[in-house]
Amino acid sequence: MTLGRLNHIGVATPSIPAAVALYRDLLGAEAIGEAFDLPAQKVRVCFVDAPNSQIELLEPLGADSPIAKFLEKNPAGGQHHVCFEVADIAAAVADLTAKGARVLGAPRIGAHGTLVVFVHPKDMGGVLVELMETPKEGH
Numbered sequence: 728m729t730l731g732r733l734n735h736i737g738v739a740t741p742s743i744p745a746a747v748a749l750y751r752d753l754l755g756a757e758a759i760g761e762a763f764d765l766p767a768q769k770v771r772v773c774f775v776d777a778p779n780s781q782i783e784l785l786e787p788l789g790a791d792s793p794i795a796k797f798l799e800k801n802p803a804g805g806q807h808h809v810c811f812e813v814a815d816i817a818a819a820v821a822d823l824t825a826k827g828a829r830v831l832g833a834p835r836i837g838a839h840g841t842l843v844v845f846v847h848p849k850d851m852g853g854v855l856v857e858l859m860e861t862p863k864e865g866h
C-alpha cells in the first residue's frame with residue numbers, strides 16, 4: 728500500500744456541541760458541518776473543516792460504542808485516531824495483514840460514505856490508524 732493524504736483526525740468528546748464551541752469560538756473554525764448519527768459504527772459525528780484536513784468530532788452512540796470505552800478512560804475526550812486515504816482498501820488490508828499488522832474487522836462504510844478499516848494501535852506505535860478508500864472523482 729501507499730500512504731495517501733491525511734483525511735482527518737478523530738477526536739472523541741462527551742459533547743459535540745461543547746467541542747464545536749471550542750473550535751468555533753477559540754480557534755475561529757468557520758466551516759463546521761451538521762452533526763449526524765452513524766448507527767452502524769455506534770458514533771455521532773461532526774466534521775470541523777480546516778484548509779487542508781478535518782477534525783472528526785465523535786460522540787458515542789450507546790454504551791457499546793468504541794468511543795464509550797475511550798471516554799471512560801479519558802472523560803474530557805481527546806485525540807482518538809488519525810485517518811489516511813488509500814487508493815485500494817482491499818489491497819491495503821492484504822498488504823498490512825501480510826506484514827503481520829492486526830486489521831480490525833472487515834472494511835465498512837464510514838462517515839464519508841467510503842470504505843474504512845482500522846489498524847490496531849498496538850501495531851502502530853500506540854496510534855489508532857484508520858484507512859479510508861479515497862472517494863472516486865465526482866462522488
Ligand SMILES: CC[C@H](C(=O)O)C(=O)SCCNC(=O)CCNC(=O)[C@H](O)C(C)(C)COP(=O)(O)OP(=O)(O)OC[C@H]1O[C@@H](n2cnc3c(N)ncnc32)[C@H](O)[C@@H]1OP(=O)(O)O
Pocket residue numbers: 737765768770783785793794796797806807808810831836837838839843845847848849853854855857
Ligand atoms: C468509521 C466511522 C468514523 C469514520 O471516520 O468514518 C470513525 O472514525 S468511527 C471511530 C470509532 N471506531 C473505532 O475506533 C473502531 C476501531 N476501534 C476498535 O476496534 C477499538 O476501539 C480498539 C481495538 C482500538 C480498542 O479496543 P477496546 O477499547 O475494546 O480495548 P481497550 O480499551 O482494552 O484497548 C486495548 C489497548 O488499545 C489501547 N487503545 C484503545 N483505544 C485507543 C486509541 N484510540 N488510541 C490508542 N490506543 C488505544 C488501550 O489503551 C489498550 O492499551 P493497553 O496498553 O492494553 O492499555
Ligand SMILES: [Co+2]
Pocket residue numbers: 735737783808810857
Ligand atoms: Co474516523
